[in-house]
Amino acid sequence: MEKILKFVDEKKFIEARQELKKKNVVDIAELFEEVDKENVVKVFRVLSKDIAADVFSYMGHEQRRLIIESLTDKEISNIIEDLFIDDTVDFLEELPANVVKRVLKNASEDTRKIINQLLRYPESSAGSIMTVEYVDLKKEMTVEDAIKYIKKIGIDKETINTCYVLGDDRHLEGIVSIRKLILSDNDILIRDIIKTDFIYVNTLEDQENIAGLFKKYDLLAIPVTDNETKLVGIITIDDIVDVIDQENTEDFQKMAAMAPSDEEYLKTSVWTLAKHRIVWLLVLMISATFTGNIIKRFNDVLESVVVLTAFIPMLMDTGGNAGSQSSTLIIRGLALEEIGLKDIFKVIFKEFRVSSIVGIVLALVNFIRIYYFEKTNFLISITVCITLFFTILLAKVLGGILPIVAKKFKMDPAIMASPLITTIVDAAALIIYFSMASWLLRI
Structure with a gap:
């Protein structure tokens, strides 16, 4: 990071960008932990457009907030449109209302509608952590048609490993894996190879229960339906790993008689830490x-x-x-x-x-x-x-x-x-x- 900062200070932006391109997006996001507030936005602007959104999705809460508050409307719009919807919703939930308004203002109308819909789901529910970027197929398609369709739209989807077969009115009728499609003959109909015995959850299901289903059935993704079994989204394994981490942290804090908090220890103020601990200590002292x-x-x-x-x-x-x-x-x-x-x-x-x-x-x-x-x-x-x-x-x-x-x-x-x-x-x-x-x- 010192080398990159030196390039930035000397206005050698191409060299800084090339240096960053050598690294994985997760590692780049970690590097931002070493950057002081004054330089975070400078270094972020050096990132090429094709990786900026990916790096942004792995950054810490404070850095993302700092970047959003410092970028122009056009730059915010580029990030929002490149992010997966579930990642966008995750970081919006951490931001103050005035910043959320600015972000939504710079999103496209379709993106804005989807984000607003997801933000309305109860916290810790399936609806709040799902993504709407999945591959849906029709049962009347042939395998050849399905593969062509996946090639056409798959680039913008969070996962194509599992495709979801919908009937009339978007009712979820089955699932089919990309492996099954590739290994099947081109003229076979999708309805003949779909799996109708599958696991799905309701939009209001608690995220902790969903994590249990992922573990029990070794899932990589799970469909989310409304009360009429219409497909509204999917939850992928990367989001469930975050849920498990969050739930484990919450349990540890409760077991130590503290109010749960998602904030990092070193970035949490002394008063906040005291507030989270004092109530339980008072209860235990009185008892x-x-x-x-x-x-x-x-x-x-x-x-x-x-x-x-x-x-x-x-x-x-x-x-x-x-x-x-x-x-x-x-x-x-x-x-x-x-x-x-x-x-x-x-x-x-x-x-x-x-x-x-x-x-x-x-x-x-x-x-x-x-x-x-x-x-x-x-x-x-x-x-x-x-x-x-x-x-x-x-x-x-x-x-x-x-x-x-x-x-x-x-x-x-x-x-x-x-x-x-x-x-x-x-x-x-x-x-x-x-x-x-x-x-x-x-x-």
């Missing part, structure tokens, strides 16, 4: 007051046997960690559709057996440590170890159940992750601990 109230309630027990206090952190930490292990596995299983709502009792039974084994092993090791090495009173050692066993049992079963319950009530299972599970288990561990101490030590 932790229950733990304090439990300790106050059993204050007499602690005053009678002060040594009990020393084991509280260990019990709470172990219980929280045990619950987090289970919830993480179940959340992953739900996300990959390896576990369903109907499996709740199987999960309970499995986690009960796992926690029994883990609880016994940890309780025995802990007993040896505190009784034989730390010379703690026998009854106190027994109290701690029995509490540890039941805490692990409860934590793992709760960690397995709560994500499934969340899914049942249409909530994101990721909410029931480490912070929330830990808070619940902490309170439960203290109740078990002090109740066991009161009973065994007769306090």
Whole structure:
């Protein structure tokens, strides 16, 4: 990039363009990350027209916004017309309203209509991520006619690997692969080689469910229809990879008790980061007051046997960690559709057996440590170890159940992750601990 910037500064634009042409469009977009704001537009204008739109589609949000705000109306029009529609919609969703108006003003009437239609679909729905640039065929065509038609219009389509066969009124009747067309005789009719058993989704289907279909059926593209099974668009694998990345990021943030955000960490302001974190931290802090109230309630027990206090952190930490292990596995299983709502009792039974084994092993090791090495009173050692066993049992079963319950009530299972599970288990561990101490030590 230093070499290219030097060419630009010396007004050697042809040399700069040749240097950029040597690279893949994705790598060129990455190079723009190294360019300061003052030079982004200068370098972008050096790009040849045939690759400028492709590079633009792979750029980061901030750079795309900076370029759009700096280009002339004619330059914006060229980019919009060269971009695939779904890429255009993606970056328009990130822009402020005044910039969106300017972009739409410079798009052709047909492009503008399609963009406005796609922008009206709910966020995270199939309609919001689909493209309308696909190959549609008529079932009355011969294979020879179909191939000629694909050669004529295919250059402007996002993919030609799968073609969509439409009947009257644009009803989707089947699909046919380009491989099937090439390997079939020229005079065969399309209706005789189409596949009528195919997967499709509605425009309002959630994008996370669609990602699951791509994984399950090894799809490269999926047709999107309206309520009358009329084809309105397709979703391609490149968009689904973005969806998977977005959903995984969102789940990680929720599991860490933060509000989801699409913005890059280093480009997000301190105030925004604080705002995303503070609400959940307040909720968890207030819920932790229950733990304090439990300790106050059993204050007499602690005053009678002060040594009990020393084991509280260990019990709470172990219980929280045990619950987090289970919830993480179940959340992953739900996300990959390896576990369903109907499996709740199987999960309970499995986690009960796992926690029994883990609880016994940890309780025995802990007993040896505190009784034989730390010379703690026998009854106190027994109290701690029995509490540890039941805490692990409860934590793992709760960690397995709560994500499934969340899914049942249409909530994101990721909410029931480490912070929330830990808070619940902490309170439960203290109740078990002090109740066991009161009973065994007769306090």
